[in-house]
Amino acid sequence: DGGITQSPKYLFRKEGQNVTLSCEQNLNHDAMYWYRQDPGQGLRLIYYSQIVNDFQKGDIAEGYSVSREKKESFPLTVTSAQKNPTAFYLCASSISGEAFFGQGTRLTVV
Amino acid sequence: EDQVTQSPEALRLQEGESSSLNCSYTVSGLRGLFWYRQDPGKGPEFLFTLYSAGEEKEKERLKATLTKKESFLHITAPKPEDSATYLCAVISDNYGQNFVFGPGTRLSVLP
Numbered sequence: 352d353g354g355i356t357q358s359p360k361y362l363f364r365k366e367g368q369n370v371t372l373s374c375e376q377n378l379n380h381d382a383m384y385w386y387r388q389d390p391g392q393g394l395r396l397i398y399y400s401q402i403v404n405d406f407q408k409g410d411i412a413e414g415y416s417v418s419r420e421k422k423e424s425f426p427l428t429v430t431s432a433q434k435n436p437t438a439f440y441l442c443a444s445s446i447s448g449e450a451f452f453g454q455g456t457r458l459t460v461v
Numbered sequence: 462e463d464q465v466t467q468s469p470e471a472l473r474l475q476e477g478e479s480s481s482l483n484c485s486y487t488v489s490g491l492r493g494l495f496w497y498r499q500d501p502g503k504g505p506e507f508l509f510t511l512y513s514a515g516e517e518k519e520k521e522r523l524k525a526t527l528t529k530k531e532s533f534l535h536i537t538a539p540k541p542e543d544s545a546t547y548l549c550a551v552i553s554d555n556y557g558q559n560f561v562f563g564p565g566t567r568l569s570v571l572p
Contacts (some may be wrong), residue, residue, distance in 0.1 A: 357504075382558050393465070393548070393562035394505075401558060409559070441504050448493050448552065450560055452504035 354378065357442050357453035363461045364429065364436060372427045372456045374442035382445040383425040387411060387438045388455075394441060400425055429458065436460055463488040463553050465563035473569045474539055482534040482547055482566045490554030494532050496525050497548040499565070505548055508534075539570045 355376045364370045376383065382401050386394040396409030400419040414433025419425055429436045437460050443450040464487045474480055486494065493512050497505035509518040511527040518525045522543065524535040534547055546567045550560040 355504075384559070386562075391564065393564040394550075394560075395562075396559060399559055439502075443504075445558065449495065449507050449510055450550075451507060452497075454504045455502070457502070 355453040362458045367431045376444045380444035380446045384443045385427045386441045463561045467563040471567040484549030485531040488553035492552040495550045499546045
């Protein structure tokens, strides 16, 4: 089945720790995105990538990093510099307009 | 700066009670408007794309329409399984391939 797979579904981070969220797609889409969703707010763009080996900062990139070494993969690292990382993280891919989303990763700082 | 607002923030309907959700946008050069459904703890599910004023799309009990300033998602005779948060997003000339999302409308349909 074609789709976007995010893992893990739940992730717990200790203070000062970096964590990496996985996003894999087999839709052959060029564009991939990472969004953060907080209660009562819309999705906010963290990073996006239009092609392999290229990515751009979104509206809230501080404290996050990404890589795009393969078309299928777009992992997101939440670094210790992100002071309020507890949120629901969504990965998406797109071609010709419509974006298709993974099932999300809920990150909690403990 | 592109902006997308949605109203109401939350809506409670009785089963069978039809209503509409609103998505208002202020963008420079609309390329497309998208509706998504999101269930709690899950990723958004694509519903519709609208590209130009006057366009309409339908799927089961849902119908999306578009004007130059807003879009409506009409829900006819809703069922409890229609309960979800409905998100609106736009792509415009300002942001290329990037989506600007509204905050969503949380719909509850009571049996």
